[in-house]
Amino acid sequence: MTSPHLCRPWEHAWSRRRFLGTAATAAAVVGSGGLGSGGSSLNGNGSAGLGPWLNPAIAGQVEQKRKQVVFIWLDGGMSQLESWDPKPGTLFGGPFRAIPTSVPGVHVSELLPKSARQMHHLAVVRSICTKDNSHSAGVARIQRGDPKNRGVTYPYFGSAVANLLGPGPTNLPPYVWIKPGSGGFIHQDAGFLGPKFGALAFGDGKPPENMLRPEMLSDADDDERNALRAAANRRYANRRRPTVNDASSYVYDTARTLMKRQDLFDTSKFDPKDVERYGTHELGRHMLQARKMLEAGVTFVKVNSYGWDTHGDNFNGHLSLACRFDQPFAALIEDLAAREMLDHTLVIAMSEFGRTPRINGHVGRDHWPEAWSVAMAGCGLKRGAVIGETNDVGTWVKSREFDIGHLFHTWFRCLGIDSKKVEYDNKGQPLPLAHDDCEVIQEVIA
Amino acid sequence: MRRCSRLTDSLLAITLAVAACCCSLLATGTARAADLPLHQRIDTLIEARHQGPASELTTDAEFLRRASLDLLGRIPRADEVREFLADRSAEKRAQAIDRLLASPEHPARMADFLHVMLMERQGDAPEWRKYLADSVAANKPWDKMVRDMIHADPADESVRGAAFFFTKRLENYGQNPVDVPGMVRDVGRLFLGVDVQCAQCHDHLFVKDYTQDYYQGLFAFVGQAQIRRDLKFPALAEAPLKKKVEFTSVFVKEPRAIGPKLPGGKEFDVPEMKPDEQFQVPPDRKTNFPGVPRFSTLKLLAEQLPTAENRAFARNMVNRLWWFAMGRGLVHPLDLHHSENPPSHPELLDLLAAEFTAHHFDVRWLLGELTRTRAYQRSSRIPEGVAADSVPEDSYRTALEKPLSSEQWTASVAEAAGVAARERQSVEAWEKLRERFAKAFANPPKEPETEFAPSVKAALFLMNDPVVLGWFQPANGNLAERLAGIPESERAVDELYLAVLSRTPDADERLEAVQMLAKHADKRSAALGRLAWALLTSTEFSVNH
Numbered sequence: 001m002t003s004p005h006l007c008r009p010w011e012h013a014w015s016r017r018r019f020l021g022t023a024a025t026a027a028a029v030v031g032s033g034g035l036g037s038g039g040s041s042l043n044g045n046g047s048a049g050l051g052p053w054l055n056p057a058i059a060g061q062v063e064q065k066r067k068q069v070v071f072i073w074l075d076g077g078m079s080q081l082e083s084w085d086p087k088p089g090t091l092f093g094g095p096f097r098a099i100p101t102s103v104p105g106v107h108v109s110e111l112l113p114k115s116a117r118q119m120h121h122l123a124v125v126r127s128i129c130t131k132d133n134s135h136s137a138g139v140a141r142i143q144r145g146d147p148k149n150r151g152v153t154y155p156y157f158g159s160a161v162a163n164l165l166g167p168g169p170t171n172l173p174p175y176v177w178i179k180p181g182s183g184g185f186i187h188q189d190a191g192f193l194g195p196k197f198g199a200l201a202f203g204d205g206k207p208p209e210n211m212l213r214p215e216m217l218s219d220a221d222d223d224e225r226n227a228l229r230a231a232a233n234r235r236y237a238n239r240r241r242p243t244v245n246d247a248s249s250y251v252y253d254t255a256r257t258l259m260k261r262q263d264l265f266d267t268s269k270f271d272p273k274d275v276e277r278y279g280t281h282e283l284g285r286h287m288l289q290a291r292k293m294l295e296a297g298v299t300f301v302k303v304n305s306y307g308w309d310t311h312g313d314n315f316n317g318h319l320s321l322a323c324r325f326d327q328p329f330a331a332l333i334e335d336l337a338a339r340e341m342l343d344h345t346l347v348i349a350m351s352e353f354g355r356t357p358r359i360n361g362h363v364g365r366d367h368w369p370e371a372w373s374v375a376m377a378g379c380g381l382k383r384g385a386v387i388g389e390t391n392d393v394g395t396w397v398k399s400r401e402f403d404i405g406h407l408f409h410t411w412f413r414c415l416g417i418d419s420k421k422v423e424y425d426n427k428g429q430p431l432p433l434a435h436d437d438c439e440v441i442q443e444v445i446a
Numbered sequence: 447m448r449r450c451s452r453l454t455d456s457l458l459a460i461t462l463a464v465a466a467c468c469c470s471l472l473a474t475g476t477a478r479a480a481d482l483p484l485h486q487r488i489d490t491l492i493e494a495r496h497q498g499p500a501s502e503l504t505t506d507a508e509f510l511r512r513a514s515l516d517l518l519g520r521i522p523r524a525d526e527v528r529e530f531l532a533d534r535s536a537e538k539r540a541q542a543i544d545r546l547l548a549s550p551e552h553p554a555r556m557a558d559f560l561h562v563m564l565m566e567r568q569g570d571a572p573e574w575r576k577y578l579a580d581s582v583a584a585n586k587p588w589d590k591m592v593r594d595m596i597h598a599d600p601a602d603e604s605v606r607g608a609a610f611f612f613t614k615r616l617e618n619y620g621q622n623p624v625d626v627p628g629m630v631r632d633v634g635r636l637f638l639g640v641d642v643q644c645a646q647c648h649d650h651l652f653v654k655d656y657t658q659d660y661y662q663g664l665f666a667f668v669g670q671a672q673i674r675r676d677l678k679f680p681a682l683a684e685a686p687l688k689k690k691v692e693f694t695s696v697f698v699k700e701p702r703a704i705g706p707k708l709p710g711g712k713e714f715d716v717p718e719m720k721p722d723e724q725f726q727v728p729p730d731r732k733t734n735f736p737g738v739p740r741f742s743t744l745k746l747l748a749e750q751l752p753t754a755e756n757r758a759f760a761r762n763m764v765n766r767l768w769w770f771a772m773g774r775g776l777v778h779p780l781d782l783h784h785s786e787n788p789p790s791h792p793e794l795l796d797l798l799a800a801e802f803t804a805h806h807f808d809v810r811w812l813l814g815e816l817t818r819t820r821a822y823q824r825s826s827r828i829p830e831g832v833a834a835d836s837v838p839e840d841s842y843r844t845a846l847e848k849p850l851s852s853e854q855w856t857a858s859v860a861e862a863a864g865v866a867a868r869e870r871q872s873v874e875a876w877e878k879l880r881e882r883f884a885k886a887f888a889n890p891p892k893e894p895e896t897e898f899a900p901s902v903k904a905a906l907f908l909m910n911d912p913v914v915l916g917w918f919q920p921a922n923g924n925l926a927e928r929l930a931g932i933p934e935s936e937r938a939v940d941e942l943y944l945a946v947l948s949r950t951p952d953a954d955e956r957l958e959a960v961q962m963l964a965k966h967a968d969k970r971s972a973a974l975g976r977l978a979w980a981l982l983t984s985t986e987f988s989v990n991h
Contacts, residue, residue, distance in 0.1 A: 195897065208902060210907050214912055217915075224962075226980075228980030232985075236984060239827040239830070240827055240847070241844075242834060243898075248985040250900075254902050255902045255909060259909075259910075
């Protein structure tokens with residue numbers, strides 16, 4: 001038998017029983033009747049301000065300043081012991097030392113020297129305890145917040161935020177994913193919210209094909225042809241289910257907005273000083289691009305780094321990986337703070353799980369969801385805080401355990417959304433934003 | 447498990463009896479229900495479950511567009527629309543369906559459809575395409591086609607291309623090794639409507655029916671398949687299955703073993719053979735000939751899977767053909783037939799499966815019946831005065847909008863622009879064109895194309911691709927040139943709507959377009975191009991509504 005990691009739980013999640021006789025894939029209509037708003041229009045067309053997008057039930061809750069998220073995904077599992085929760089000189093501590101940080105008394109691994117100097121901006125939770133120890137299961141489970149199985153596929157956090165906060169006044173795609181490899185529109189991330197809330201992925205940070213308009217077409221002509229298209233769509237929408245026409249119109253609006261922002265992809269125009277600070281390596285370039293995207297007004301930016309699954313040679317592996325994370329992460333935190341963007345930008349750096357304290361026969365560490373760490377910053381989180389602790393050898397959480405559901409409630413709180421009150425409306429089926437049994441980690445809120 | 451399926455069977459029997467009762471009541475005084483054509487019996491069952499008003503039937507123009515896209519894989523040409531609208535025959539829709547099904551374009555469309563459904567953009571081979579084209583052209587019954595795909599005789603040139611279904615899946619996928627579990631999964635999904643992937647390492651966590659033997663029993667059938675290296679075309683070799691497949695659940699660490707077994711079916715013994723008895727024709731190292739095992743599990747699978755006795759086989763295909771016509775499966779998602787995900791219309795699924803089986807798995811016949819139903823011919827507009835979200839998708843009171851495949855896009859855009867005949871002159875050039883469109887419109891490999899998923903990539907393609915935009919410059923008798931030759935703007939606009947949207951414009955649309963053209967009187971041709979582009983990129987063009 002090959003491939004023991006075949007099982008993908010988001011495929012498990014298809015309807016155990018069918019709700020209201022509708023497809024599990026059916027798109028939620030933001031702010032439809034279930035939330036008592038009487039159904040706001042979602043034609044996604046030239047949304048001036050947040051109006052047409054914002055879920056009316058939360059409109060009052062979101063503060064003036066637009067909230068944004070940058071989500072750094074360290075795929076495969078960063079070792080907490082070689083990063084945020086070092087245990088030098090203990091049974092499983094490994095060869096690396098702990099170093100002091102800009103917050104007196106707080107130490108992190110010596111593999112994160114630059115991030116250590118930004119510790120006064122960070123909030124690190126060292127008492128994460130989640131359930132899934134396989135990648136295939138963990139990635140989706142963590143990024144979907146592991147809600148109870150409700151017979152529907154939950155959205156990834158990026159799709160959730162895209163749905164709840166919308167693209168903002170710039171009308172740039174609300175959920176952008178900068179990743180190595182190929183790009184495309186990853187509609188599967190959106191789950192029951194419907195395809196339009198999927199991720200627009202920029203493979204290796206490059207723009208999609210066909211971004212340049214042929215020269216024979218003037219601005220005025222282009223505006224005219226698109227206005228005619230919009231008029232045709234308005235007629236078509238009359239007495240039709242809105243989902244298809246909304247999604248179909250939306251991709252054109254997004255495409256047009258992107259075409260106007262070629263600068264976000266032109267790395268040759270990036271400030272050389274920035275390039276040097278973030279690093280010329282892949283993750284460095286992608287993190288710098290993520291900052292540009294945030295500055296341009298993208299609501300949710302995800303950046304992926306692969307290769308953290310260090311079952312063999314964990315220490316050399318982290319020695320080479322950690323510095324490529326440390327450099328751009330520290331630069332990003334520093335820049336967001338300097339631009340006063342950290343107040344309204346939530347920064348999250350995490351994996352699907354941590355790594356075993358026990359060092360295996362291949363000098364590696366395996367999967368360990370039982371006790372690991374997540375680093376966050378900004379957007380109403382405490383600054384320079386460490387929450388929770390593991391035992392002396394790092395095997396188990398000593399303080400209160402926090403599951404992924406706790407983090408989701410916390411993140412929604414940072415974004416000004418009361419995840420205990422606001423619900424998704426999946427065609428009449430009310431669904432909670434995050435796991436019912438979890439709540440906000442109060443200790444980390446400023 | 448077993449108890450559960452017996453229970454379901456008896457429930458179904460009761461449902462059937464009740465349904466049969468209702469039908470005979472309805473049909474009192476006329477023919478017995480069973481004598482009525484299938485499409486009427488379908489409508490009776492669908493409409494019996496309507497809870498609220500249904501949409502009116504489509505206009506003739508909408509009907510022709512829908513049926514042409516479904517059965518020919520392209521929008522109708524302007525002259526075809528005109529002819530159909532002018533036809534006064536009361537039977538003209540039924541006649542059109544017969545005409546479309548008999549058209550030489552129909553087999554090509556079905557070959558495209560089957561290719562995308564079965565290969566999910568994993569790859570292509572000329573032998574495979576030829577097999578599909580020939581089979582669909584001959585309307586080869588579905589059971590025979592599946593038998594070919596599972597166990598094609600390499601010596602028989604007319605069927606051997608079918609082996610590509612397995613051989614492609616036995617190749618490395620990029621830098622990844624052969625995905626055997628994925629292949630087992632695809633057999634279950636595509637031929638039986640059960641996705642056994644999550645039952646590989648344990649009983650499925652959420653689907654009670656899918657026990658681990660669903661996966662392992664199928665694996666015992668296909669796990670021995672290998673690519674034949676001694677032949678130049680796709681062909682399968684097979685290692686002998688010497689003993690049962692051994693497995694343990696990751697939850698219950700208890701070793702188990704299973705012989706070949708279809709999901710929910712009976713287990714076959716693995717005959718014990720001495721090493722020198724295992725091959726009917728022994729392998730030959732010199733020629734790389736892999737040998738033919740005496741006990742061939744693929745042959746066994748070919749005998750056991752595509753049969754009337756294996757209920758899942760017919761139920762899966764009728765459900766997929768229902769989805770093909772109606773935009774949603776009676777069981778939905780298509781891969782999840784199990785007792786806790788029942789069909790929206792159980793009695794209808796039973797009826798379709800029984801009739802499909804009785805008609806020797808005749809796909810073309812079933813498509814003819816499905817497209818004759820009122821359910822198929824209803825408008826996609828919600829009934830007047832009814833809220834859109836109060837009409838459930840699986841009620842079929844209102845038609846669902848269906849996504850267009852990349853192949854439908856290519857053919858339809860070329861048809862709309864009036865360049866199809868010219869572009870199709872060279873087979874290679876047309877294939878290149880289809881690849882160009884596929885880059886923008888097709889899903890990545892292994893992603894089923896069953897959902898409507900518009901993409902920014904596709905929008906950018908239609909906005910900026912020089913080839914597509916070039917088609918709307920007047921040249922070589924294309925639409926743009928034809929329109930340039932019509933001096934009266936109203937007539938030009940009517941022609942444009944017929945060519946692109948396969949209907950005539952209403953008064954508002956005509957007026958708006960004429961005014962727009964008047965504004966650009968000095969550059970009328972370019973203005974017509976923009977107008978055509980706007981219709982081409984509208985939602986109305988982008989879906990089969």
